[in-house]
Amino acid sequence: MGDHQPISRRTFIKAAAVVTGVIAAGGAAVLRLGAFGRVLDTAPHELPGSLYVERLRQIVTQDPGHTRVIMWEAARAEGLVVEVCEEGAAEGNARRFPASAAYFSDDGIDVRQYTAAVEGLSPGTSYRYRVAAGDTATNWQPLFAPARDETYKMLIFPDSQSSDYSDWIRMAHLAWARNTDAQIFCNMGDLVDNGEDRAQWVAFFSGIDEMQRAIPFVPVMGNHETYDRSWKVRLPAAYLNYFDVPKNGSMQFERYYYSFDYGDVHYVVLCTQQQEIGDFKDGLVEEQLAWIRRDINARRRKWNVVLMHKDVLQYRINGRPERTEGFSEDGNIWMPVFDELGIDIVFTAHLHTYRNRGHIFHFAKTPDKKGPLYIITGVAGNVRYPNLWVDHAMDEATLPQPETDNYLTMEVGADAVEIACFLPDGTEMDRVRVEKNKSLKKRDGRQRGTSHF
Ligand SMILES: [Fe+2]
Ligand SMILES: [Fe+2]
Numbered sequence: 275m276g277d278h279q280p281i282s283r284r285t286f287i288k289a290a291a292v293v294t295g296v297i298a299a300g301g302a303a304v305l306r307l308g309a310f311g312r313v314l315d316t317a318p319h320e321l322p323g324s325l326y327v328e329r330l331r332q333i334v335t336q337d338p339g340h341t342r343v344i345m346w347e348a349a350r351a352e353g354l355v356v357e358v359c360e361e362g363a364a365e366g367n368a369r370r371f372p373a374s375a376a377y378f379s380d381d382g383i384d385v386r387q388y389t390a391a392v393e394g395l396s397p398g399t400s401y402r403y404r405v406a407a408g409d410t411a412t413n414w415q416p417l418f419a420p421a422r423d424e425t426y427k428m429l430i431f432p433d434s435q436s437s438d439y440s441d442w443i444r445m446a447h448l449a450w451a452r453n454t455d456a457q458i459f460c461n462m463g464d465l466v467d468n469g470e471d472r473a474q475w476v477a478f479f480s481g482i483d484e485m486q487r488a489i490p491f492v493p494v495m496g497n498h499e500t501y502d503r504s505w506k507v508r509l510p511a512a513y514l515n516y517f518d519v520p521k522n523g524s525m526q527f528e529r530y531y532y533s534f535d536y537g538d539v540h541y542v543v544l545c546t547q548q549q550e551i552g553d554f555k556d557g558l559v560e561e562q563l564a565w566i567r568r569d570i571n572a573r574r575r576k577w578n579v580v581l582m583h584k585d586v587l588q589y590r591i592n593g594r595p596e597r598t599e600g601f602s603e604d605g606n607i608w609m610p611v612f613d614e615l616g617i618d619i620v621f622t623a624h625l626h627t628y629r630n631r632g633h634i635f636h637f638a639k640t641p642d643k644k645g646p647l648y649i650i651t652g653v654a655g656n657v658r659y660p661n662l663w664v665d666h667a668m669d670e671a672t673l674p675q676p677e678t679d680n681y682l683t684m685e686v687g688a689d690a691v692e693i694a695c696f697l698p699d700g701t702e703m704d705r706v707r708v709e710k711n712k713s714l715k716k717r718d719g720r721q722r723g724t725s726h727f
Pocket of ligand 2: 463464496497498583623624625
């Protein structure tokens with residue numbers, strides 16, 4: 275939630291984050307803990323004869339069927355490469371992709387991270403990869419390049435921002451343990467409560483440690499990524515450094531927003547931080563409005579899905595009678611564009627509540643369920659707003675109040691997309707199926723109508 279500026283500095287992480295790594299042999303993570311248990315030095319410390327890396331992660335690229343970005347942190351500076359070979363092939367056949375240093379300094383800490391661009395993958399092929407340097411290397415990790423007609427599952431996590439990340443870490447691990455067949459995962463923004471706080475980033479990453487090694491991550495920028503340690507707005511420096519997402523060709527807002535394809539789905543990841551970013555530079559909305567039309571028209575797929583942090587509806591708030599029900603600033607900007615472009619599904623976040631609002635077209639429900647399906651994805655950290663929101667006339671499904679955490683799956687099939695919402699214990703709370711309306715498709719020649727059952 276960011277309609278207000280945070281008014282107090284939150285309690286910082288109490289316990290040392292569980293920092294796991296990928297290690298070849300003989301090494302160990304060394305964490306220096308302060309008097310209050312806060313991680314003061316989170317840089318990897320390599321022991322002789324080992325290659326120790328941390329936060330090894332796959333980042334989504336525009337075309338994951340052919341390319342992948344691999345990022346990680348490591349103490350070693352020289353000779354780092356990513357080796358990739360087909361699953362089952364001999365190590366001698368591995369192709370090598372050089373790593374480049376992507377160091378940055380933030381929150382008073384030098385983050386020694388690296389990035390490597392893997393190219394030349396064949397769609398529909400299973401690979402393995404590892405980080406190597408000289409005669410040392412990490413363990414092999416899986417890497418899959420999806421086919422154009424891939425059927426797959428995506429894991430979707432709402433806001434993970436927390437004052438204590440243990441709930442997030444537990445739920446993210448449980449969600450992954452139950453869904454190791456997922457091929458890709460995203461977080462809908464507000465990954466951390468404070469976008470400058472390195473200890474919070476370390477805690478966030480520890481929730482997705484195993485998952486991000488094995489499948490590509492789709493980050494969405496939230497407003498909390500733009501807060502500094504004084505709770506003032508800044509540009510999202512750490513977020514932009516941690517996630518080398520696809521370029522969008524912008525001079526001013528490179529990687530703030532982006533798009534990619536996975537199977538027969540085109541995903542548009544919008545940046546809804548125009549208020550926060552507007553303190554520093556103008557034009558974020560106007561630029562994205564021009565870009566999304568070019569992007570969708572050039573790269574439309576069978577399914578077209580939008581991921582954006584701030585929600586499209588405005589909810590009434592208990593105890594604030596002056597606040598009316600309706601559509602938010604972002605809804606007024608974007609919903610007509612989504613109607614125009616035939617977007618199928620829109621995922622949002624920011625209000626820390628799960629609500630399935632069904633299909634909305636021209637700001638209304640239609641009998642034939644035209645327009646995108648709008649899902650606000652819930653909450654995945656411990657910042658919860660019990661009994662805050664008043665139900666909206668557009669709501670079709672909510673979770674029992676007060677809400678705890680939840681996650682979602684989206685299964686992309688040959689003819690339908692199915693979205694389900696789960697509690698941390700795996701209890702399914704909601705499920706919605708979206709199918710292409712073939713009669714609409716035939717009539718106007720565009721794959722724009724959807725209906726859900
Ligand atoms: Fe949030
Ligand atoms: Fe937010």
